[in-house]
Amino acid sequence: MSEPRVRRAEIAIEQSHVDRVYTRLAELRQQAEAMRAKGYEIGHGAQREAVFEQASMLFERDMMVFHANQTLQTLDAEYEGLVFGRLDHTSGETVYVGRLGIRDAEFENLVTDWRAPAAAAFYQATAEEPMDVVRRRVIRCSGQSVLDVDDDVLMPESVPADMPVVGEGALMAALGRSRGEKMRDIVATIQKEQDEVIRAPWRGVTEITGGPGTGKTAVALHRAAYLLYRYRRQLGGAGVLVIGPSGVFTNYISRVLPSMGETNVELRALGEVLDGIEATRHDPAPLAAIKGSLRMRKVLLKAVRDTPPDAPTEMRIVYKGEVLKLDAKELEKVRRKVHTQGGPPNRSRVRAAETLLEALADKAEEYARADNRTVDRAELITELGERIDFHRFLVVWWPVLYPAEVLRWLGDERRLARAAKNVLKRDEIALLAASMRDRSRGWTVADIALLDELRVLVGPPPKRRRRHRVELDAEQARDSRDSATRQRPEHYDEYSHIVVDESQDLSPMQWRMVGRRGKYASWTVVGDPVQSSWPDPAEAAQAREQAFGAKTQHRRYTLRTNYRNSAEIFDLAARVVAGHAAEGDLPHAVRTTGLTPQIRTVDDTTREISVQTAAKELLDAVDGTVGVICAMDRVPEVEKWLAGQAEDRLKVVGSLDSKGLEYDAVVLVEPTELITESLTGRRVLYVALTRATQQLTVLASDETWLDGGNAEGAPAR
Numbered sequence: 001m002s003e004p005r006v007r008r009a010e011i012a013i014e015q016s017h018v019d020r021v022y023t024r025l026a027e028l029r030q031q032a033e034a035m036r037a038k039g040y041e042i043g044h045g046a047q048r049e050a051v052f053e054q055a056s057m058l059f060e061r062d063m064m065v066f067h068a069n070q071t072l073q074t075l076d077a078e079y080e081g082l083v084f085g086r087l088d089h090t091s092g093e094t095v096y097v098g099r100l101g102i103r104d105a106e107f108e109n110l111v112t113d114w115r116a117p118a119a120a121a122f123y124q125a126t127a128e129e130p131m132d133v134v135r136r137r138v139i140r141c142s143g144q145s146v147l148d149v150d151d152d153v154l155m156p157e158s159v160p161a162d163m164p165v166v167g168e169g170a171l172m173a174a175l176g177r178s179r180g181e182k183m184r185d186i187v188a189t190i191q192k193e194q195d196e197v198i199r200a201p202w203r204g205v206t207e208i209t210g211g212p213g214t215g216k217t218a219v220a221l222h223r224a225a226y227l228l229y230r231y232r233r234q235l236g237g238a239g240v241l242v243i244g245p246s247g248v249f250t251n252y253i254s255r256v257l258p259s260m261g262e263t264n265v266e267l268r269a270l271g272e273v274l275d276g277i278e279a280t281r282h283d284p285a286p287l288a289a290i291k292g293s294l295r296m297r298k299v300l301l302k303a304v305r306d307t308p309p310d311a312p313t314e315m316r317i318v319y320k321g322e323v324l325k326l327d328a329k330e331l332e333k334v335r336r337k338v339h340t341q342g343g344p345p346n347r348s349r350v351r352a353a354e355t356l357l358e359a360l361a362d363k364a365e366e367y368a369r370a371d372n373r374t375v376d377r378a379e380l381i382t383e384l385g386e387r388i389d390f391h392r393f394l395v396v397w398w399p400v401l402y403p404a405e406v407l408r409w410l411g412d413e414r415r416l417a418r419a420a421k422n423v424l425k426r427d428e429i430a431l432l433a434a435s436m437r438d439r440s441r442g443w444t445v446a447d448i449a450l451l452d453e454l455r456v457l458v459g460p461p462p463k464r465r466r467r468h469r470v471e472l473d474a475e476q477a478r479d480s481r482d483s484a485t486r487q488r489p490e491h492y493d494e495y496s497h498i499v500v501d502e503s504q505d506l507s508p509m510q511w512r513m514v515g516r517r518g519k520y521a522s523w524t525v526v527g528d529p530v531q532s533s534w535p536d537p538a539e540a541a542q543a544r545e546q547a548f549g550a551k552t553q554h555r556r557y558t559l560r561t562n563y564r565n566s567a568e569i570f571d572l573a574a575r576v577v578a579g580h581a582a583e584g585d586l587p588h589a590v591r592t593t594g595l596t597p598q599i600r601t602v603d604d605t606t607r608e609i610s611v612q613t614a615a616k617e618l619l620d621a622v623d624g625t626v627g628v629i630c631a632m633d634r635v636p637e638v639e640k641w642l643a644g645q646a647e648d649r650l651k652v653v654g655s656l657d658s659k660g661l662e663y664d665a666v667v668l669v670e671p672t673e674l675i676t677e678s679l680t681g682r683r684v685l686y687v688a689l690t691r692a693t694q695q696l697t698v699l700a701s702d703e704t705w706l707d708g709g710n711a712e713g714a715p716a717r
């Protein structure tokens with residue numbers, strides 16, 4: 001038979017199996033629905049039974065309905081290509097691999113879940129170690145139709161005469177395909193070095209490093225799905241949290257886990273870790289460096305202990321016809337005394353009242369001594385402690401503190417200078433105070449970690465009910481009373497596993513914030529030091545270790561193959577970052593396209609039209625998405641230039657938001673601006689240059705950005 005006919009015949013064989021799988025899926029769905037209906041019937045029946053019977057029937061109903069709903073949820077997930085692989089073993093046994101395990105009515109396996117041990121050979125078998133696999137087949141489907149098959153022969157000597165082998169390179173085909181708006185899962189083509197990381201033990205800390213495009217994000221997400229499948233009992237209940245650098249990124253990866261049937265994972269961007277606020281704006285690099293530094297901890301601790309701006313500076317209260325008076329200094333002494341005993345101010349309100357009463361008693365004794373009188377201290381404390389005017393004073397002098405309010409106070413430069421004495425430099429204080437005064441544009445991503453730190457430092461406000469949200473400011477306190485009940489309590493901190501992506505960029509303060517959520521968690525931490533935009537790696541490393549706590553197991557993996565970029569694109573990126581990265585830290589790009597990146601010269605008069613032309617050319621050249629990457633400050637302007645052009649396929653993205661994303665083609669606008677806008681500029685440029693899978697056009701008004709390494713072989717101009 002000719003190759004196309006063999007291929008067609010093989011596709012037909014796989015199609016008949018896939019048809020069986022979908023028929024069975026429909027049956028299982030019906031069964032689950034019937035079970036749910038039966039559960040409800042039991043519930044109705046229970047109303048007629050005695051109390052004891054009723055309780056056990058209702059329990060049975062709940063269990064049935066719960067299981068039925070779970071099964072339906074799993075069966076209803078949108079499985080693009082439910083079956084994607086097949087293994088033919090030397091024994092003649094055939095195993096189909098898919099996103100979900102399904103058995104037929106006789107309990108025979110129709111599809112094995114990709115995470116099950118029986119499917120491991122699909123990823124782990126090699127020609128050197130074939131694990132009894134003669135032929136490994138990748139089956140590519142669209143919906144329920146088989147489009148193509150692609151075989152790998154692992155034991156050529158054992159291929160039976162009647163076993164056809166078709167196609168070559170499912171991986172290369174997958175990598176060459178155009179990209180959509182959302183990341184796809186890679187279950188069908190996970191590589192051996194990646195599989196090892198996905199299936200690594202769950203306890204302790206698993207660290208994945210590797211250059212751009214090596215599949216770190218893909219691997220981390222597949223690992224989350226794998227861990228939940230294998231260790232659902234240990235990990236499922238408490239939940240898995242995935243932290244990504246930005247909302248654009250979490251949106252980009254949001255479809256990967258559901259496509260594997262996994263909906264029990266919470267995705268959060270760094271600006272959304274704290275419940276109740278979503279921040280997307282970034283501070284300029286020098287300011288972000290201050291806000292992210294561990295020094296802020298000391299500043300915030302002092303800030304919560306300072307006198308609140310509206311606190312009265314004098315207390316007067318009448319006791320037995322005499323005015324007892326405490327001046328500003330005496331009140332300050334009382335405040336300091338309460339704080340030296342430790343504890344968050346919101347938890348110290350009773351102690352503050354007691355200490356203030358003691359000070360009033362001292363004052364009464366002082367007056368009495370002058371007149372040779374005595375004072376009954378206990379009586380004074382009891383009486384004043386019950387007085388309404390005492391409590392009126394207390395609520396303004398020792399008010400409930402809200403994190404957002406305390407952070408805003410630091411817009412007063414004198415107040416900030418008091419809190420930051422010997423910790424921040426004068427110019428840093430001025431910069432930080434100005435940023436806290438400018439609240440017109442809302443909180444920045446770096447502010448979120450400060451607010452979370454303050455949340456802990458001020459302590460929870462006195463609560464009417466438990467498990468109520470910890471308000472960030474007084475306004476929210478009112479709003480929250482109406483907020484819908486959430487599944488998990490506010491500021492939940494008991495996740496069983498935390499995945500941190502792009503971890504090289506977390507500031508020390510952000511590590512503290514994330515660490516707080518994982519007191520009992522095991523961790524998967526993904527990053528590439530060469531892409532880091534954080535200026536003080538040593539300080540971040542220290543905060544990171546503290547976040548992990550005393551985890552004893554620490555395993556490290558490095559991924560070395562760049563699956564995203566064509567070799568032509570990656571060569572340019574490597575050239576730009578040369579001198580900032582050790583040779584061994586750069587991955588190896590496996591795919592060539594013959595398309596060299598274009599570098600075009602622009603100036604103020606031609607920039608706009610050049611961006612429009614380049615975007616149009618690339619939109620015509622590729623089927624998928626085109627990203628236009630520029631410095632953060634330029635985004636609104638570039639968006640205006642491109643308004644109305646292919647909105648679904650064209651995205652304008654700021655340099656810092658381009659982390660982790662990918663496009664078929666990229667237009668990079670003014671690369672030197674990416675270098676100067678950030679403290680680790682060349683690395684940010686490296687990130688931007690490594691976003692394209694197929695084509696790259698750089699528009700630049702100067703050449704300094706190319707000077708990173710001076711590698712040979714300039715790209716086309």
Ligand SMILES: Nc1ncnc2c1ncn2[C@@H]1O[C@H](COP(=O)(O)OP(=O)(O)OP(=O)(O)O)[C@@H](O)[C@H]1O
Pocket residue numbers: 171174175184185186189190191194210211212213214215216217218219528563564659660661662690
């Ligand atoms: N085994 C694989 N099969 C198919 N595609 C893969 C494979 N591994 C990685 N890819 C693809 O390569 C691209 C890069 O993967 P991913 O985004 O996970 O890399 P990364 O290491 O996180 O990159 P960066 O550090 O630049 O963000 C994605 O499109 C991913 O789907």
